[in-house]
Amino acid sequence: MSAAALQTDVLVLGGGLAATWAATAAAAAGVDVILADKGFCGTSGVTATAGPGHWWVPPDPAAREAAIRDREALAEGLAERAWMARVLDETWRTLPTIGVYYAFQRNDAGVVQYRNMRGPEYMRAMRRHVRKSGVRIMDGSPALELLLHADGSVAGASGIDRVTGAPWTVRAGAVVLATGGCAFMSHLLGCHTNTGDGALMAAEAGAEFSGMEFSAYYTVAPAFSTMTRSMSYAFAAYTDEAGHELDIPSGRAATAALARALLAGPVYCSLHRMPADIRARLTRIQPNLMLPFDRHRIDPFTDRFPVTLHGEGTIRGTGGLRIAGDDCATTVPGLYAAGDVATREMVAGAISGGGAQNSAWALSSGRWSGQAAAARARAQGRRAERPVEAIGEAGLRPRPGAARLDLKAIVAAVQAEALPYDKNLFRSQAGLRGSLERLDRLWRDLRAFGHGAGPAALRSREAAAMTAHARWCYGAALARWESRGMHRRTDAPERDARMAHRLIVGGLDQVWVQPAQRAAREAA
Amino acid sequence: MIELLVAGRCTSCNICVQICPTNVFDAVPGAQPAIARQADCQTCFMCELYCPADALYVAPDCDGPVVVDEAEILASGWLGQYRRDSGWGEFRGDPAHTNESWRMDEVFARARGG
Numbered sequence: 001m002s003a004a005a006l007q008t009d010v011l012v013l014g015g016g017l018a019a020t021w022a023a024t025a026a027a028a029a030g031v032d033v034i035l036a037d038k039g040f041c042g043t044s045g046v047t048a049t050a051g052p053g054h055w056w057v058p059p060d061p062a063a064r065e066a067a068i069r070d071r072e073a074l075a076e077g078l079a080e081r082a083w084m085a086r087v088l089d090e091t092w093r094t095l096p097t098i099g100v101y102y103a104f105q106r107n108d109a110g111v112v113q114y115r116n117m118r119g120p121e122y123m124r125a126m127r128r129h130v131r132k133s134g135v136r137i138m139d140g141s142p143a144l145e146l147l148l149h150a151d152g153s154v155a156g157a158s159g160i161d162r163v164t165g166a167p168w169t170v171r172a173g174a175v176v177l178a179t180g181g182c183a184f185m186s187h188l189l190g191c192h193t194n195t196g197d198g199a200l201m202a203a204e205a206g207a208e209f210s211g212m213e214f215s216a217y218y219t220v221a222p223a224f225s226t227m228t229r230s231m232s233y234a235f236a237a238y239t240d241e242a243g244h245e246l247d248i249p250s251g252r253a254a255t256a257a258l259a260r261a262l263l264a265g266p267v268y269c270s271l272h273r274m275p276a277d278i279r280a281r282l283t284r285i286q287p288n289l290m291l292p293f294d295r296h297r298i299d300p301f302t303d304r305f306p307v308t309l310h311g312e313g314t315i316r317g318t319g320g321l322r323i324a325g326d327d328c329a330t331t332v333p334g335l336y337a338a339g340d341v342a343t344r345e346m347v348a349g350a351i352s353g354g355g356a357q358n359s360a361w362a363l364s365s366g367r368w369s370g371q372a373a374a375a376r377a378r379a380q381g382r383r384a385e386r387p388v389e390a391i392g393e394a395g396l397r398p399r400p401g402a403a404r405l406d407l408k409a410i411v412a413a414v415q416a417e418a419l420p421y422d423k424n425l426f427r428s429q430a431g432l433r434g435s436l437e438r439l440d441r442l443w444r445d446l447r448a449f450g451h452g453a454g455p456a457a458l459r460s461r462e463a464a465a466m467t468a469h470a471r472w473c474y475g476a477a478l479a480r481w482e483s484r485g486m487h488r489r490t491d492a493p494e495r496d497a498r499m500a501h502r503l504i505v506g507g508l509d510q511v512w513v514q515p516a517q518r519a520a521r522e523a524a
Numbered sequence: 525m526i527e528l529l530v531a532g533r534c535t536s537c538n539i540c541v542q543i544c545p546t547n548v549f550d551a552v553p554g555a556q557p558a559i560a561r562q563a564d565c566q567t568c569f570m571c572e573l574y575c576p577a578d579a580l581y582v583a584p585d586c587d588g589p590v591v592v593d594e595a596e597i598l599a600s601g602w603l604g605q606y607r608r609d610s611g612w613g614e615f616r617g618d619p620a621h622t623n624e625s626w627r628m629d630e631v632f633a634r635a636r637g638g
Binding site: 039045103107118121139162222225275295296 | 631636
């Protein structure tokens, strides 16, 4: 098969919320843009299946200050006021501009409501926005590896058509990574395209990560289903097998209590506390919420139904690529990061940015990275005639010596380390060390033997990406010998003032971790 | 997971082939699309939402395939449920299916306030 060879000014990898905001911002700067998504731009990723709410605060100095102060306290020392202020401002100014594509609704008082949106309609609107902006969309085109110039800067990416396996290459003046977080193919709604592929590609180019230990977020759902729509559970009453009510606190403390109960046995839920007027409107607020209940003939307002917690990895976790500047540059020249592939510590710190900050971050970081990539492409040119190197390794380019890998078994083994509550939610030095030993073995196999022909290359690459992701998460979790935010160490349950800094993690064959200050000093 | 493509309803428009984020369907020349890779289905219901003919049924069970009865599904009212409740297609503008996602904050506030 001959490789399709394209060139552009800015290449955006990914097709979800951050990617579409990045592509439209770059196009608005007047450059040529290609967006390549693994799935279909419009349904891919975790926004399209959800109901995103934005961090939405009017530009009243007192209101902004109060919002920032609230979140700063929750962030447990790891967020930054300046970033929070920028995100609030960018979101407030920009979100209403898609009103030509998304029908923002009015409340009972006739005031237009921006904050909470329906995911499918939001992403359908963003696809229209991308198309109207003149961006070339490559659906079904997973990127597999980055291309590097001799000077170490990013020169584009190559990948395959997911149906035919036909290879493609896009040379670009700058690349925006917006490939999402990684939930290890849990049953979180809409997460199966988010396997951390972009993070692996960036790591091969030398990029660093931050906050990867903040990857222990879980969302409740009916046990048999993917329906991780948590709003209704604000009214939940939980019971054990015998029907005894469980003492599950509301808010952020609910997850650990639910997980402990689930480790002891089945947990059931009833939504009988939800007021009748809200029940009557539920399908208008969240049209997909009732699908699993109806189809199992469960009345969640009178019946008890079994629940579970689905792992979110770095999706509603917080970790991701370390951001090196206000323009969302990574530590690799020519490579920018937007949305969940980037760390969200600047706005969320040690807790989840889910529910408000992550969408605002996806929008804002998308805009900034798209604008910065456009400016770089303009300044440097495409340099499309220069020789470049394709740098993908694990899962793509095996070392000599034949061995067949059972990729399904490898993914199951990664999930068995990264998702169980007793390993990931309740962490300990001994547990993390054991997991890391097993994950390192999986990595060595993938690095030595992982490959796939045609469309199968995507599967081996995804397996490598998830394995790498789990190692960065647990490597950082092992180094953070305290509990902070969503990171819980059963052997160090208190916050330790000596750990009030971020942890930078990276590496492929050898995972390394160091405090953020030292990383910054060495980089200087 | 996706369990059923109702042949009597499918118009072979292939929208499901195009929009499925995990590439579950194959287009078949001169025929209706095929559920070619059911194991890759992530139970996201996007195909149901986008199918203008209400010809697709996604069982909510995500752990593996389940047996479904086409006659029962046809009689259930579940086909097209998500598209209707989202106010898409012919339901656009229907006051019974308006977008009230903006009420989420008030729902949370009610839960907090008891």
